[in-house]
Amino acid sequence: MDGWLPIIVMILLGAAFAGAGVLASQFLGPKNPTPEKLAPYECGVPPVGDARERMSVKFYLVAMIFLLFDIEVAFLYPWALALRQLGWVGYFQILVFFALLLSGFIYVWRKGVLDWGSEERI
Amino acid sequence: MIDMVVIPVFKMLVVITAVLSAVAYMVLLERKVQAWVQVRLGPMRVGPHGVLQPIADVLKLITKEDVRPASADRFLFTLAPILVVVPALIVFAVVPFGTSTTMFGKEISLYITDLDIGLLYIVSVASIGLYGLILGGWASNSKYPLLSSLRASAQIVSYEVAVTMTLVSLIVTAGSLSLVEIVKAQEAHGVWYVFIQPVAFVIFVIGALAETNRAPFDLPEAEQELVGGFHTEYSGMRFALFFLAEYTNMIVVSAVGVTMFLGGWLAPFSSVSWLAWLGLVPGWVWFSLKTFLLLSLFLWIRATLPRYRYDQLMRLGWKVLIPLALVNLAVSAVLKVLL
Amino acid sequence: MTTNRDTATSAFDTDELVINMGPQHPSTHGVLRLVLRLDGERVIDMDVVIGYLHRGVEKLTEQRDYTQIVLLTDRMDYVAAASNNLGYVETVEKLMSLEVPKRAQYIRTVLAELQRIASHLVWLGTHAMDIGAVTVFLYCLRERELVLDLFEEYCGARLTYNAMRVGGLPMDLSTGWEAKVRAFCDLLPGKIDDYETLLTNNRIWLERTKDVGVISGADATAIGLTGPALRASGVRRDVRKDEPYAAYKDFDFEVPLGTRGDTYDRYTVRLIEMRQSVRIVQQALDGMPDGPVMGKVPRLIKPPAGETYHAIESPKGELGYFIVSDGQSLSPYRLRVRPPSLCNLQALPQLARGHLVADVVALIGTIDIVLGEVDR
Numbered sequence: 001m002d003g004w005l006p007i008i009v010m011i012l013l014g015a016a017f018a019g020a021g022v023l024a025s026q027f028l029g030p031k032n033p034t035p036e037k038l039a040p041y042e043c044g045v046p047p048v049g050d051a052r053e054r055m056s057v058k059f060y061l062v063a064m065i066f067l068l069f070d071i072e073v074a075f076l077y078p079w080a081l082a083l084r085q086l087g088w089v090g091y092f093q094i095l096v097f098f099a100l101l102l103s104g105f106i107y108v109w110r111k112g113v114l115d116w117g118s119e120e121r122i
Numbered sequence: 123m124i125d126m127v128v129i130p131v132f133k134m135l136v137v138i139t140a141v142l143s144a145v146a147y148m149v150l151l152e153r154k155v156q157a158w159v160q161v162r163l164g165p166m167r168v169g170p171h172g173v174l175q176p177i178a179d180v181l182k183l184i185t186k187e188d189v190r191p192a193s194a195d196r197f198l199f200t201l202a203p204i205l206v207v208v209p210a211l212i213v214f215a216v217v218p219f220g221t222s223t224t225m226f227g228k229e230i231s232l233y234i235t236d237l238d239i240g241l242l243y244i245v246s247v248a249s250i251g252l253y254g255l256i257l258g259g260w261a262s263n264s265k266y267p268l269l270s271s272l273r274a275s276a277q278i279v280s281y282e283v284a285v286t287m288t289l290v291s292l293i294v295t296a297g298s299l300s301l302v303e304i305v306k307a308q309e310a311h312g313v314w315y316v317f318i319q320p321v322a323f324v325i326f327v328i329g330a331l332a333e334t335n336r337a338p339f340d341l342p343e344a345e346q347e348l349v350g351g352f353h354t355e356y357s358g359m360r361f362a363l364f365f366l367a368e369y370t371n372m373i374v375v376s377a378v379g380v381t382m383f384l385g386g387w388l389a390p391f392s393s394v395s396w397l398a399w400l401g402l403v404p405g406w407v408w409f410s411l412k413t414f415l416l417l418s419l420f421l422w423i424r425a426t427l428p429r430y431r432y433d434q435l436m437r438l439g440w441k442v443l444i445p446l447a448l449v450n451l452a453v454s455a456v457l458k459v460l461l
Numbered sequence: 462m463t464t465n466r467d468t469a470t471s472a473f474d475t476d477e478l479v480i481n482m483g484p485q486h487p488s489t490h491g492v493l494r495l496v497l498r499l500d501g502e503r504v505i506d507m508d509v510v511i512g513y514l515h516r517g518v519e520k521l522t523e524q525r526d527y528t529q530i531v532l533l534t535d536r537m538d539y540v541a542a543a544s545n546n547l548g549y550v551e552t553v554e555k556l557m558s559l560e561v562p563k564r565a566q567y568i569r570t571v572l573a574e575l576q577r578i579a580s581h582l583v584w585l586g587t588h589a590m591d592i593g594a595v596t597v598f599l600y601c602l603r604e605r606e607l608v609l610d611l612f613e614e615y616c617g618a619r620l621t622y623n624a625m626r627v628g629g630l631p632m633d634l635s636t637g638w639e640a641k642v643r644a645f646c647d648l649l650p651g652k653i654d655d656y657e658t659l660l661t662n663n664r665i666w667l668e669r670t671k672d673v674g675v676i677s678g679a680d681a682t683a684i685g686l687t688g689p690a691l692r693a694s695g696v697r698r699d700v701r702k703d704e705p706y707a708a709y710k711d712f713d714f715e716v717p718l719g720t721r722g723d724t725y726d727r728y729t730v731r732l733i734e735m736r737q738s739v740r741i742v743q744q745a746l747d748g749m750p751d752g753p754v755m756g757k758v759p760r761l762i763k764p765p766a767g768e769t770y771h772a773i774e775s776p777k778g779e780l781g782y783f784i785v786s787d788g789q790s791l792s793p794y795r796l797r798v799r800p801p802s803l804c805n806l807q808a809l810p811q812l813a814r815g816h817l818v819a820d821v822v823a824l825i826g827t828i829d830i831v832l833g834e835v836d837r
Contacts, residue, residue, distance in 0.1 A: 006130050006235040007215045007243075013134055014211040017142075018204040018363055021184065025359030028185045038192035040264035041354050043486045045494065059272050062436070066279035069444070073286045076451075077242055080293040083458050091459050098448070105444075114440045115433070160599035265480045269502075269818075337593060338665055341819070428665045429593025431819045432502055 061113045065105075072101050133234050137214050145369040146176035152421050159425040180362070188358035191262060198261035203356065203363035206254030209247045210370035216240040217377045218302045220387040220405030232387075232406055233302065240301040241293065244378060245286055248333075251367060252278050255352050258364070262355035271352040273341050273432060278333050280439035285329035287447035288322040291454040292382050295319060301378075305386035314385040321450045323383045325443050327419070330375040332439065335368065337424035339435055376416040377409075384412045477505060484513045488591045488822045491832030495809075495821065502817045507810050511803075514836040522796040527553055527627055527762040530796070535621035537800065538834040540583045543576040543612070544775040546625040551706055552771040552782035553627045556764040565629040565754045566708040571642065571745045572615070572624060573707065573773075574738040578649065579608040580776035581735050588728070588826035589660060592669050597659050604652050607645050614638055628758035639746050646739045646746075653735055661729075670725035674812035674824045677722060684811065685804040688778025690828050693730045694722030700774035707773075712744045724827045731829075763791055777801040777829050798837060802830040 039046070079086070079094055086093075108114065150165065150172060157164030165172030190199055220232035237243050252275055259271020292315060293299060296307040308314055316323045332339040353364045380386060387405030391397040430438070478499040483489035492513035498505045518537060522530045534545040547569055554561060586601030609619045614635060616624040624630070660666045676686070678694040691698055699716045701709045717733035719726030766788030772781035778801030785795040805828045812824045 004235075004237070006134065007212060007237075009131065010134055010212040010215045010234065011208060013138060014208040015204060017138065017211070018207045021359045021363060022188075022200060022204070025184050025186065025188050029187045029358055031187060033189070035192075037189055040191050040193060040262065042265060042481045043483050043494070045481050045484070059276055062276045062280060065440075066283060069283040070279075070286070073283065073290060076287075076290045077293065077299065080290050080455075081297065081299065083294055083455060084297065087459055091455055094455070095452070098452070102448075109441070114436060156595070160596050161603060162599065265478065269478070269480075273502075340593070425596050426659070427594065428589065428660070428663065428669060429819075430665055431669055432817055434665075434668050 058113075065108055065113065068101070068104065072097075129230060130234065133230075134215075137234060138211060141211065141214055141370060141373060142366070143176075144373055145366055146180065148369050148373065148417065149179065149365075150175050151417075152424075155418070155421040156425050159422075183362040184359055186358035188360060189355075191264065191355050193263040194355065195261040195263065198257045199355075200360065202254045202258035202261055203360045203367070204254075205257065206251045206367040207363045207370070209250040209254075210367045210374060213244050213247050213374045214377070216243055216301055217374075217381060218305060218386060219409050221302075236300055236302045239299045241289060241299045241304075241382075244301075244374075245282075245289065248371070248374065249278075249282065251371065254367070258356070259352040262352075264355050267352045267354045270341075270354075274335065274352060277335070277339065277341060277435060277439075280436055281329040281332035281339075281443070284325055284439060284443035284447045285333060287444070287451055288319075288325045288329070289382065291322050291447070291451040292319060294451070294454045294458050301381050301386075305381060305388065308385045309388055314383065314388070316383040319383070319450070319454065321446065322454075323379075325447050325450070326379055326383065327416075328438075328443065330379060331420065331423065332435070334371045334375055334420075336372065336420055338427040338430050340424075340429060341432055341435060372417060372420060373413065376413045376420070379416055380409060380412040384416070482821065484510075488587075489825060490587065490830055493806075493825070493830070493832055493835070495825075497818070497821065499818065502819075504813050504816055504818065504821060507813055507821070509806060509809055511806070511832075511835050514832045516837065518837040519796055519798060523792050523794070526791040527764075527793070530793070531625060531627075532621070532623050535623055536833060537798065537837055538580075538775065538777065538780075538802065538831045539620060540831055541576050541580040541776045542620065542622045543572045543624055544580075544773065544780060546622065547573050547707065548771070548773040548775065548780045548782050550625045550627050551773065552769060552784050553762065553764065555771045556767065556769045556784055556786060557627070557762070559628050559756055559758060561629055561756050562753050563708070563750045564633075564752045565756070567745050567749050568630055568634060568754065569625060570708040570712075571742050572612075572622075574741045574745075575608050575611060575642070577738045577776040578735050579605050579612075581731050581738075582608070584731060584776075584826070584829045585656060585728075588823070588829075589656075591822045591826045592666065594659060594663075594666070597656055600652070600656060600659075604649060607648070611638070611642055611645060614641070626755070626758075627762050629753070629755035631755075633754045639749070642742060643746060646743050649739055650736055653732060657732065661732075667725065669819075669823060670728055670827075671723055672721070673724045673816065673820050674827060675721060675723045676808060676812060680811070681722065681808070684808045686778070686808050686828075687801050687804060688774065688776070688829075689730045689734060690727055690778065690805050690808070692716065693719030693726035695720055700772050700779055704772070706771075708745065709741075711748065712741050714741050714744075724823055727827045761791060764788070772799065775801055777831070777834070778805055800834040800837065802832075802834040806830050806835055 075097070076094070079090065083090060153175075154164040154172070165175040168174040168178045190196070215234045216237050218233040218236070255274045255278075256271050259267040259269075259274070262268070292304070295315060295318060296304045298304055298307060311318070331337075335341075353361055356364060387409045389400045389403060389405075389408055391400060480497050480499060481494060482497055483494040484492040489495065494510040494513065496508040496510060498507065516536070518533050521533055525533065531546055531549060534549045535542040537545050582601040582605040586598035586605075589597035589601075612622055612624070613619045615638060616622050616632070618624075676684075676694055678696040681691050681694040682696055686694070687698065695718055697716060697718060700706070702716055714737045715733075717730045717737070719730050764784075764786040766786055768783065768785040770781055770783045772779045774780075779799065780801055781799035783795075783797040783799070784793050787794045808828060809824060812828070813821050816824070
């Protein structure tokens with residue numbers, strides 16, 4: 001745990017600063033709520049429907065691809081550190097790992113998950 | 123007692139205060155630089171040449187009415203800005219501003235802590251802020267903030283992959299995850315990593331712009347499209363925290379970039395004998411100077427370029443930067459094994 | 462899209478997001494309201510809601526005499542007031558068959574072309590700002606300021622000029638004005654080069670504008686597009702050339718045409734138009750005749766009974782006035798305006814369908830609307 005204690009203190013300090021700021025503004029600022037002021041902003045007209053609707057599936061797909069890639073990168077950290085010792089064996093092992101992931105990446109690419117454009121015009 | 127408690131806490135307070143004032147003046151600098159590019163003067167009223175503007179801004183924000191929309195989620199609406207700002211601040215715990223200095227007869231290191239997995243820490247902590255953005259957009263229960271927080275999250279995760287890959291290729295070169303060690307490795311190599319890894323540096327800078335939502339990738343807060351972005355519904359101090367976090371993040375990525383690529387606290391031209399006197403300047407001065415230069419690049423880019431569109435941004439991230447980063451990583455690994 | 466889907470798949474469908482863009486929105490160029498239906502970020506369809514700036518200008522004209530109406534026309538397209546003045550006074554002159562002195566015609570042409578430059582500068586600035594290039598906006602307004610100075614020196618006003626009268630002009634040029642216009646004409650092309658440095662070959666700008674909002678010449682004609690937006694689709698239609706008014710037939714200028722009809726073409730067409738306007742102004746100053754600036758006009762302007770339509774090429778497109786006079790009253794029986802902004806706005810849903818939200822903003826900019834003229 002050496003070296004981590006300061007970070008915990010840092011988190012506490014940061015949270016204290018942010019919390020104190022919000023709290024201070026509660027006391028210092030005026031409070032005149034009106035129904036119009038408390039309505040969500042939608043360019044000056046009453047909002048239509050609820051904002052929390054189901055979002056386009058594209059966003060979830062990106063999130064999932066990101067997860068895969070980020071886990072891949074997480075594997076890369078220890079590998080990158082130990083590369084000298086692992087030598088060519090380690091290099092080719094990670095290359096195989098890469099190839100597997102890349103094939104997935106190419107599949108996703110060809111499937112058009114990465115295309116957000118206006119190509120398919122309605 | 124003094125070594126264990128007083129000095130570390132003192133260092134933390136110095137760092138936090140320095141970062142916060144740097145952010146405040148960063149805003150002023152940005153407005154001034156933008157103004158100069160655009161043949162204007164920028165803030166001129168508060169103090170000579172507007173130097174007191176940040177203080178006036180802070181006072182104004184803290185005494186503003188803090189409006190929370192009636193349909194918003196009470197708890198998350200307050201949690202979101204805090205969740206954004208805390209990770210941005212605590213990243214500085216591992217950034218080395220210099221090696222060490224002697225103060226009151228004591229050797230004091232110019233970093234709060236030197237984690238042996240410092241880089242991993244930065245990457246992970248920086249991602250936490252993303253939750254704040256999503257929660258803020260969702261808690262507002264308003265369409266523009268929600269749309270923009272979705273944009274923000276998709277954009278940030280896309281570029282995060284590319285950025286972390288460039289960082290991995292740097293780890294391959296440096297052989298360490300500790301930021302202090304990485305700078306020392308650059309000292310030992312006798313060359314900054316920007317010259318060894320130029321491709322990685324370019325990817326890093328582009329990714330940094332995208333991850334901090336800066337122009338030309340400032341889509342989540344593109345006011346011409348989405349009004350205010352994910353903080354449309356925020357006002358007063360809670361809005362200020364989002365703002366603070368954004369600028370802190372800019373300083374964070376610049377500081378990390380300087381540490382990783384531009385030799386951290388090292389003086390430039392160390393091999394040129396007649397410029398050896400540059401080494402007399404304290405390391406933290408060099409560090410601040412380089413960070414400042416990288417930040418100025420951000421401002422310059424903002425004043426010059428139009429904004430990317432969403433699909434183009436995703437395409438650049440996934441189809442250009444990530445493959446490029448992968449190739450760069452493979453090449454650096456080959457070189458590392460060979461040499 | 463929402464109909465006839467079975468319940469099994471509808472559980473996994475995403476909802477369309479209905480979102481209001483405007484009337485209070487930074488980039489709808491005023492109080493335009495768009496009701497967008499979005500799938501993620503893609504626009505499925507949109508409704509354009511107008512009328513937030515309706516002041517009943519057309520009805521008001523029935524209560525004003527013909528001279529007072531000039532003042533109302535200022536307030537329609539308020540970034541191109543001189544063009545509005547010109548269109549109106551020429552229509553009344555046509556109705557009354559009045560002769561306008563040559564010098565007045567030339568000065569009117571100079572004013573109209575300076576106005577076109579000013580209007581296009583506002584357009585370019587706001588369009589670029591909508592796409593995120595804020596600096597261009599400031600640069601454009603800097604040069605527009607010079608045009609406003611010229612107008613101020615001519616007629617005393619900077620925005621709503623009231624600069625023309627039926628039968629001519631209220632006043633002659635002040636001494637030294639022509640030299641200042643010439644200086645501006647020498648300055649502007651270099652400044653346009655500056656804007657082009659920032660935009661024309663900028664990759665982000667190209668990606669944001671090329672192939673965005675493509676409309677074919679046939680579609681554009683069918684929908685009633687006029688002005689630069691029509692010419693960018695390759696249709697050669699310019700009232701200045703086709704039905705010359707004021708002094709345009711005396712001058713040599715080109716009408717730029719686009720090929721693809723996308724946002725980029727509309728951008729280049731307008732930039733070339735600015736350069737051509739400079740040419741026209743220079744030619745008009747070179748050939749400026751002497752003489753009076755006011756023709757023989759009766760003290761009371763009372764056109765004979767009848768009706769007429771007359772159009773000019775305003776910066777935004779074909780600006781037409783249709784006036785019916787009953788021959789007895791001092792006000793028109795009916796005055797109807799064909800505002801180019803309104804007609805061009807009709808193309809917006811077609812341009813935007815299938816594009817992303819960010820493109821909607823670019824497209825509002827590219828058709829160049831002024832809400833004062835749309836709603837009147």
